[in-house]
Amino acid sequence: MHDESSPEGKLPDPIELSRAVAGIAERSQRLVSEFLSKQTGEAPSVGMGDPLNIAGAFFEMTTKLMLDPTRLVQAQVSLWSDYMQLWQRTTERFLGTNGAAAQPVEPVIETPKGDKRFKDPAWQDHAVFDFIKQSYLLSARFLQTTVREVEGLDEKTAKKVDFYTRQFVDAMAPSNFVLTNPEVLRATVESGGENLVRGLENMLDDLERGKGQLAIRMTDTEAFNLGENIATAPGKVIYQNDLMQLIQYAPTTETVRKRPLLIVPPWINKYYILDLKPKNSFIRWAVQQGHTVFVISWVNPGGDLAEKSFEAYMDEGPFAALDAIEAVTGEPQVNVIGYCIGGTLLAATLAYMAKIGDRRFASATFFTTMVDFAEAGELSVFIDEEQIQALEGRMREKGYLEGSNMANSFNMLRANDLIWSFVINNYLLGKEPFPFDLLFWNSDATRMPCAMHSFYLRNMYQENRLVRPGGISIHGEPIDLTQIQTPVFILATKEDHIAPWKSSYAATQLYRGPVKFCLAGSGHIAGVVNPPEAQKYQYWTNPKLPKQPDAWFEGATVQPGSWWPEWDKWVEKFASGTVPAREPGCGKLTPIEDAPGSYVKLRIT
Incomplete structure (x- = not known):
């Protein structure tokens, strides 16, 4: 003692x-x-009843x-x-x-x-x-x-x-x-009570910044500037449309793998989770392995994009990216990664491509992705008819769901770490939050267009239609995940509170092509962003894919460290040889601006 x-x-x-x-x-x-003297506008709407x-x-x-x-x-x-x-x-x-x-x-x-x-x-x-x-x-x-x-x-x-x-x-x-x-x-x-006075100042600042709602600062947002000390991998925006900018990254090797690599990140958050700092940037590391890397940077939508649908995210996302990549590289086939909801979109896209005979994706990798939402984890507590109707009512008012709504839901899953620890530090101890790249990214919330988000919540989380053959139609074509024959690498993380690993594993029983399942240590973010040099965590592999995830885990072999080299060894089989390094925009498309581009820089808080 x-x-x-x-x-x-x-x-x-x-x-x-x-x-x-x-x-x-x-x-x-x-x-x-x-503080009260500054509040001249209307009080924030808190809603009615018990949504x-x-x-x-x-x-x-x-x-x-x-x-x-x-x-x-x-x-x-x-x-x-x-x-x-x-x-x-x-x-x-x-x-x-x-x-x-x-x-x-x-x-x-x-x-x-x-x-x-x-x-x-x-x-x-x-x-x-x-x-x-x-x-x-x-x-x-x-x-x-x-x-x-x-x-x-x-x-x-x-x-x-x-x-x-x-x-x-x-x-x-x-x-x-x-x-x-x-x-x-x-x-x-x-401190003679100075900590509580500073804490009150911090709280009032957060209330003012949140326009009457408490928007707790998790990090020093002034400590980071996109393109300067975060999201710094060199590259160019080579294409853009209403929904996304496509970034091509500059090579660091004399030769590169013939087939390019496209990353489809989630649009619930921003892509630079994969490019925080040079030492933990998956994008930089992939470039160093000889990939020609392209990343979709989704727009942070306003009310003018309210009617953008799930189909629009497919058409203006991966399909538009495929056309642009072929224009600058001449390559008709691409290896692709989908992360979280970006992976859900990718699965639907692959099923639609199987239906129409489009084989432009040579391989597909899924990071912490659910396609079977039967066991969707604790996020499912926010999904029932009453709550969806309440969300749809709010979205109809502005044309989108505020990014803070999604952020608050994710934070509640780990309230002690992501809410109450900051209440103590910022308001009771009166301290400034520590500058931390991951929390800066976490606080950089994005909006959800009304049409897309309503479709996603109802068809995936509430009704689990994507996993049913013909349950969802894209451009009038009923899609079926069991018709996907593309080689697939599925990465799940053992402590994931957003996409539980056993739910991600369910996809192994759906796809018809060769499937490799890898389980990484840690959670939804740290388990993915785990560079080999960090020598952290571990991962499990098992060539057999029994129906039950527990049976898979019992027969799995554990390896120390990062799963990144394991994935690279797998995807190299679909590289189709090597070619001289490609500079961004070297083909038919003229670069628009330097990475990270302008879409990612729009903050809503």
Whole structure:
């Protein structure tokens, strides 16, 4: 145990704390008054009713719970017993009755592995904060276990209740409040309350930037400039239309593989997740391996693109890119990568191409992509008829869905890391967020055109039609994923909270051509953006593709480090030899501007 008198764990004097808190009042009142005086426009619309249908889900859960009072009583008795143990062991700590050898008192409940909220030494060293922490953990376990064990709920309602119970539990953590966070208390005394004043300024700035909605800054957005210290791979925009700019990257080798490589990134976020910095840029690395790399940079749409459909993203995305690539390289066939929703679009495109006999994609790679949405993970809690109707109503007003809506949904999946940690750092400790390239990208949200997004939510997430033969038609042609014979490499990540790896694995049972499945360590972003030089994580491979993903994993071989070389070894089989290096725009198309282009630079916050 730490020494309770150590500076790291020392608690503030109550009198000093009272003076510090009292000194904040006048300055805080002035700051709030100044903020309110600037708010001359209309208050932000918060909507009517319960568009998330949370109340209905919890009412149904409560009704089912009350039908089994015995189970509820047992859960309450168990919680009471845990609290009695906690009181007893806390008393032992206070009285020092746990033996002359000063043996530590065993906690009633341990902090979950990887939980960063209670890393401050005071949460363990001081009996009061240890009690607060364990009391919270016991209550959290009681709430979550109780709602998970309610019988008779349909699967969607059960998931929604579990998800929003966790949101409540996370929000009520003692680390999120001034008087129950030892680190914040020390900072308040040491700075005379200056941390809380700075935190209030940060919060008011975020409210002003979000036009009345709290837009929490996750990083120092002034620390990065696209094309200068992020998204810096050299290249040219060689083609553009309403929906995208096509970037061709400059070669770094004397010869390149004959077949070019096209990357179709998600349009929910921006492409430069694959080109953050030189040391972790997949695009730079692929160029260094001898690929002629082309990347679609999607536009950040406004209301004028409201009617752009899923089909339009296919026509003006990969199909337009294929035509442009052939114009500048002369190559009729291309290797292609689709990332996340870009991969979903790619799968639909391949199925449509199979239907019409178009074989311009020699191979296809999918990064963390779902085509079977039967088990769509926690994102499915946002997808039901009530919520889709509410989203469609908002989209019809402006012609698009605000990027902040999608960003907030993704952040809620990891609320402690992506919401509450910044509340503590920015508002309670009064610190500026750390400049971090990944979080800069994460905060660079994009809008969704109304027609496309409604089609995507209803046909993929809600009705899971893409996986059904003929379930979706493109340009009047019913498509069927089982008719895809293109060689496929599927990459999933083991801790993915957006595209669960077992859902991504389901595609292995659909495609008719040769399929290679690779499972990388970490999550949706870090598992993909994992350069070999980092020597981080691991990946699994298995040449057999049994129906069940667990059976695949049991027979898989694990390899340390990055999966990138494994993929490059696979895609090299479809390179069709080598040719002299190609400079951007060396064919029939004249370069428009330098990479990263102008489309990617439009920020909405």
